[in-house]
Amino acid sequence: MTAYNRSGIEKKKNKNVTISVVAKEAGVAPSTVSHVINGTASISEETRKKVLAAIEKLHYTPNALAQAMRQANSRLLGVVLQDISGEFYARCAASILEEAEKDNYVVLLCDMSYQRKKMKQRIEELVKRQVDGVVFIGGNPDGEVIRYLSQVGIPVILGDCSYKGISSVEFDNETTMERLVCVLFEAGYRSFGYVGEPVGLQDNLKARWNGYKKGLEACGIRLEDCVNVFDEALYKSKLAGAYAIFDSFDAKGSGEYPDVIVTSNDKIAQGLIAAARQKGIEIPQKMAVVGFDNSEISQYVSPALTTIAQDERLLGKSCYELFREALSGSGKTTHIFLPQKIVVRESALIADEIVERYH
Amino acid sequence: MTAYNRSGIEKKKNKNVTISVVAKEAGVAPSTVSHVINGTASISEETRKKVLAAIEKLHYTPNALAQAMRQANSRLLGVVLQDISGEFYARCAASILEEAEKDNYVVLLCDMSYQRKKMKQRIEELVKRQVDGVVFIGGNPDGEVIRYLSQVGIPVILGDCSYKGISSVEFDNETTMERLVCVLFEAGYRSFGYVGEPVGLQDNLKARWNGYKKGLEACGIRLEDCVNVFDEALYKSKLAGAYAIFDSFDAKGSGEYPDVIVTSNDKIAQGLIAAARQKGIEIPQKMAVVGFDNSEISQYVSPALTTIAQDERLLGKSCYELFREALSGSGKTTHIFLPQKIVVRESALIADEIVERYH
DNA sequence: CTGAAAGCGCTAACAG
DNA sequence: CTGTTAGCGCTTTCAG
Numbered sequence: 028m029t030a031y032n033r034s035g036i037e038k039k040k041n042k043n044v045t046i047s048v049v050a051k052e053a054g055v056a057p058s059t060v061s062h063v064i065n066g067t068a069s070i071s072e073e074t075r076k077k078v079l080a081a082i083e084k085l086h087y088t089p090n091a092l093a094q095a096m097r098q099a100n101s102r103l104l105g106v107v108l109q110d111i112s113g114e115f116y117a118r119c120a121a122s123i124l125e126e127a128e129k130d131n132y133v134v135l136l137c138d139m140s141y142q143r144k145k146m147k148q149r150i151e152e153l154v155k156r157q158v159d160g161v162v163f164i165g166g167n168p169d170g171e172v173i174r175y176l177s178q179v180g181i182p183v184i185l186g187d188c189s190y191k192g193i194s195s196v197e198f199d200n201e202t203t204m205e206r207l208v209c210v211l212f213e214a215g216y217r218s219f220g221y222v223g224e225p226v227g228l229q230d231n232l233k234a235r236w237n238g239y240k241k242g243l244e245a246c247g248i249r250l251e252d253c254v255n256v257f258d259e260a261l262y263k264s265k266l267a268g269a270y271a272i273f274d275s276f277d278a279k280g281s282g283e284y285p286d287v288i289v290t291s292n293d294k295i296a297q298g299l300i301a302a303a304r305q306k307g308i309e310i311p312q313k314m315a316v317v318g319f320d321n322s323e324i325s326q327y328v329s330p331a332l333t334t335i336a337q338d339e340r341l342l343g344k345s346c347y348e349l350f351r352e353a354l355s356g357s358g359k360t361t362h363i364f365l366p367q368k369i370v371v372r373e374s375a376l377i378a379d380e381i382v383e384r385y386h
Numbered sequence: 387m388t389a390y391n392r393s394g395i396e397k398k399k400n401k402n403v404t405i406s407v408v409a410k411e412a413g414v415a416p417s418t419v420s421h422v423i424n425g426t427a428s429i430s431e432e433t434r435k436k437v438l439a440a441i442e443k444l445h446y447t448p449n450a451l452a453q454a455m456r457q458a459n460s461r462l463l464g465v466v467l468q469d470i471s472g473e474f475y476a477r478c479a480a481s482i483l484e485e486a487e488k489d490n491y492v493v494l495l496c497d498m499s500y501q502r503k504k505m506k507q508r509i510e511e512l513v514k515r516q517v518d519g520v521v522f523i524g525g526n527p528d529g530e531v532i533r534y535l536s537q538v539g540i541p542v543i544l545g546d547c548s549y550k551g552i553s554s555v556e557f558d559n560e561t562t563m564e565r566l567v568c569v570l571f572e573a574g575y576r577s578f579g580y581v582g583e584p585v586g587l588q589d590n591l592k593a594r595w596n597g598y599k600k601g602l603e604a605c606g607i608r609l610e611d612c613v614n615v616f617d618e619a620l621y622k623s624k625l626a627g628a629y630a631i632f633d634s635f636d637a638k639g640s641g642e643y644p645d646v647i648v649t650s651n652d653k654i655a656q657g658l659i660a661a662a663r664q665k666g667i668e669i670p671q672k673m674a675v676v677g678f679d680n681s682e683i684s685q686y687v688s689p690a691l692t693t694i695a696q697d698e699r700l701l702g703k704s705c706y707e708l709f710r711e712a713l714s715g716s717g718k719t720t721h722i723f724l725p726q727k728i729v730v731r732e733s734a735l736i737a738d739e740i741v742e743r744y745h
Numbered sequence: 746c747t748g749a750a751a752g753c754g755c756t757a758a759c760a761g
Numbered sequence: 762c763t764g765t766t767a768g769c770g771c772t773t774t775c776a777g
Contacts, residue, residue: 045770056748061772071746088538091514092451092460093770096753101451111483112476121470124497128508133515136495138483149487155450156492179447266686294683301686324653327625327660328687404754415764420756430762452754455769 044085053081064089095157102130104350105153105161107137107146109229114293114322115339119164119186122343130351132159139166141262143228146172154179160350162186164343167230168193182353186346188230189362194353196345196363198337200234201241203367206385207289207317207335208242210369213385214377216286216315219248221255222272222299223291224262232291235319239289254285261295269298273306284314287375293318293325293334300330300374315375330373337367403444412440423448454516461489463709464512464520466496466505468588473652473681474698478523478545481702489710491518498525500621502587505531513538519709521545523702526589527552541712545705547589548721553712555704555722557696559593560600562726565744566648566676566694567601569728572744573736575645575674578607580614581631581658582650583621591650594678598648613644620654628657632665643673646734652677652684652693659689659733674734689732696726 050057055074062068063078070078081087095101104127108116120136127134135158137149143166150172153161161176164186173190176183185195208219221239226232243250256275260268269290276284290296296318300310310316310330318325321336345363352361371377409416414433421427422437429437440446454460463486467475479495486493494517496508502525509531512520520535523545532549535542544554567578580598585591602609615634619627628649635643649655655677659669669675669689677684680695704722711720730736 046772047770057770058749058772059747062747065772067772069746074747086537088510088514090455090516090770092454092516093753094772096449096451096455096755096770097772098753111470111480112473114471117471117476120495121497121499124470124495125499131511133494133511135492136479136483138480140480140484151447152490152492155447157449157451178445264682266682270686297683297686301688304688323623323625324656324683324687327629327656328683329660329663405756406754416754417756417765418763421763424756426756428762433763449754452769453756455754455771456756457769 044087046087046089049078049081049085049087052085053077100159100354101157102132103156103158104132104134104347105137105150105156105158106134106164107139107149107153107161108164109139109141109166111136111138115320116164118339119343119346122340123162123347126344126347141166141228143167143169147175150176154181159354160184162346162350163188164346165229165231167228167233182350184346184349184353186342192360194349194360194362196342196349196365197234198231198342198367199364200231200367201238203335203369204235204238204289205242205245206238207369208239209245210377210381210385211287211289211315211317211375212242212246212248213381214375216375217248218285218287219243219253220276220285220288221253221290222261222269222288222295223257225257225259228262235291254288261292265292265294266298266301269295270302273299273302277306284308287311287315287317289317291319293320293322293332295319296332296334296374297325297328300328311373311375317375321370326372333372333375333377334370335367336370338365341365403446405446405448408437408440408444408446411444412436459518459713460516461491462515462517463491463493463706464496464509464515464517465493465523466498466508466512466520467523468498468500468525470495470497474679475523477698478702478705481699482521482706485703485706500525500587502526502528506534509535513540518713519543521705521709522547523705524588524590526587526592541709543705543708543712545701551719553708553719553721555701555708555724556593557590557701557726558723559590559726560597562694562728563594563597563648564601564604565597566728567598568604569736569740569744570646570648570674570676570734571601571605571607572740573734575734576607577644577646578602578612579635579644579647580612580649581620581628581647581654582616584616584618587621594650613647620651624651624653625657625660628654629661632658632661636665643667646670646674646676648676650678652679652681652691654678655691655693655733656684656687659687670732670734676734680729685731692731692734692736693729694726695729697724700724 046060047057050060060078063070063075106123110116124134146169160182162184166188168185168188168190173183183193185193187197189195226236256272258268258272296316299316303310318332318334321334325332325334369382405419406416409419419437422429422434465482469475483493505528519541521543525547527544527547527549532542542552544552546556548554585595615631617627617631655675658675662669677691677693680693684691684693708720728741
């Protein structure tokens with residue numbers, strides 16, 4: 028029923044419905060309006076009604092920028108991740124978004140696209156924007172950036188990576204990978220291969236690689252007897268990259284493949300499997316392949332992927348909770364480790380009882 | 387070399403490095419500092435140096451909130467999409483993020499999770515935050531929300547959906563789908579099936595469905611002779627949902643399947659294929675399946691998916707550009723249509739020359 | 746219970 | 762070329 032400017036869509040400027048306009052309309056002072064909105068003082072039922080009516084009539088919406096300036100917080104959370112197109116990151120992000128929403132927090136998303144050099148600049152942008160905190164997912168925290176954030180008093184939470192003195196929630200990658208190798212060994216696989224991105228840029232990859240090595244050692248297998256390939260190209264295209272990599276296995280000997288190849292990602296596993304199929308190499312009979320992340324599709328491909336499952340939503344949620352905790356200022360740093368699970372399907376066969384034994 | 391508060395991480399409040407602190411340090415007026423930062427007046431080399439030194443020394447970072455309040459814009463863009471975990475949306479988002487970054491815009495991301503009712507509230511939050519514009523990707527624009535945004539003067543850009551009088555960039559879903567059906571018919575497929583989410587909530591699905599019907603008509607096939615299933619459950623889990631749906635085809639007759647099933651998404655196609663495999667039905671020999679979206683994995687599964695490819699990054703980029711254009715205030719509304727491509731692989735066989743003929 | 750006044754950090758006239 | 766002033770929209774003492 029309100030009369031808007033009849034020109035319909037206009038330039039701006041018509042959004043001059045400020046708190047004092049409302050106050051005028053209601054015949055009270057701006058501070059009174061503020062009080063009824065924020066419940067920050069007790070107001071007589073009568074004036075409260077008048078104010079509410081004015082708000083309604085004018086379609087008043089508080090300006091969060093102005094609010095943030097007066098108060099200590101902006102209710103803005105920065106989330107920095109490596110690649111929103113990756114299922115892992117997307118799930119984490121979705122979960123953080125969901126939690127933030129419940130708190131009237133809003134998230135400023137930064138996708139680093141695995142480009143570490145952009146980090147500093149992007150973080151500065153977030154700081155300018157007065158975010159109340161920053162959650163990093165994945166990657167390998169940059170000490171300089173972390174220190175900077177600490178100096179300006181912005182809490183930092185790390186997801187699936189870690190840094191001394193900073194709260195984090197990680198999956199138990201190292202343990203899981205070690206267990207995976209042992210379980211595979213127990214299932215009869217004797218020669219191993221590893222395919223993944225270079226581990227330097229990602230803490231979680233590093234942890235997995237370490238677990239792989241530990242597992243090998245525990246099983247009495249020498250690392251030199253394994254074919255381990257790290258390829259930068261996998262950052263950009265896991266499927267095509269892995270597909271191309273398959274040749275490196277063949278190049279070595281002739282027709283000699285490891286019994287099982289462990290990978291850092293389901294897409295890499297799938298790329299390998301596609302290449303194997305193309306070459307007539309049967310998976311898992313001739314060679315087994317294990318993925319990582321339990322992507323939604325992994326159980327619908329053929330052979331269905333044996334992989335590692337983890338609750339990314341829980342990771343996201345936990346990160347958000349740590350952020351809120353950090354805000355309330357206990358000052359303590361917390362490190363949470365979340366379990367992962369070996370999911371046996373077709374691409375690598377392992378008897379259930381073996382998996383359970385290593386649980 | 388600067389001495390920070392030695393306690394390291396502190397609560398806030400130490401971030402009191404405002405423009406006037408810098409000004410004092412440099413022995414000039416705040417406005418002068420502002421001018422050197424923004425290049426909004428010519429400054430003598432001498433004072434400029436002093437100011438820059440002070441900024442450096444104090445680690446001054448402008449407060450974007452305050453800037454936004456003084457100026458007309460916040461350099462904040464709201465992006466609203468249905469499901470960040472979907473490859474389609476993730477790609478669009480990634481592209482918008484990338485473009486925004488170049489402009490020092492920052493994006494406030496909202497994931498609706500296909501829940502239409504949350505829309506209004508979320509949009510209000512964005513408005514409170516003073517976003518300079520909102521880009522909607524997918525879904526079915528809510529007239530009320532669009533009007534509200536127009537009233538408060540916030541430009542709206544629609545991606546892969548449309549609304550009267552609002553700029554949009556869409557894929558040419560209807561045309562493509564119609565063409566797909568014709569091409570399939572030409573390739574010898576005579577009986578058709580369709581599997582997808584109910585089309586009411588998504589403009590792009592509606593367009594595809596319309597195209598499907600038009601194609602059928604053009605080929606002289608009656609809609610009643612087709613098995614078309616719409617399932618709400620597909621919104622939440624396309625793979626599992628499609629897998630479950632497969633039975634509905636069997637239930638009808640006995641062992642009678644359409645020659646080809648057209649779907650709204652690669653995941654749905656893959657779910658169907660997995661179910662078929664489980665039942666011993668060969669794809670594409672016994673029945674062909676066509677996906678949609680050309681997900682990265684689609685060419686690495688077996689059978690490789692015949693599907694529809696589209697450039698989501700271009701869509702994202704175009705949306706961003708329309709947004710910027712809208713800001714500069716030409717006031718005109720633009721509708722862009724982006725082409726899609728039929729990608730023939732293994733799950734549905736079509737001779738290249740047929741596809742080309744319909745191009 | 747309500748209002749007046751101050752000021753968050755910044756920029757945009759306008760003087761000088 | 763540089764400084765003074767005013768004020769964006771809001772919240773918050775502090776009086777009344």
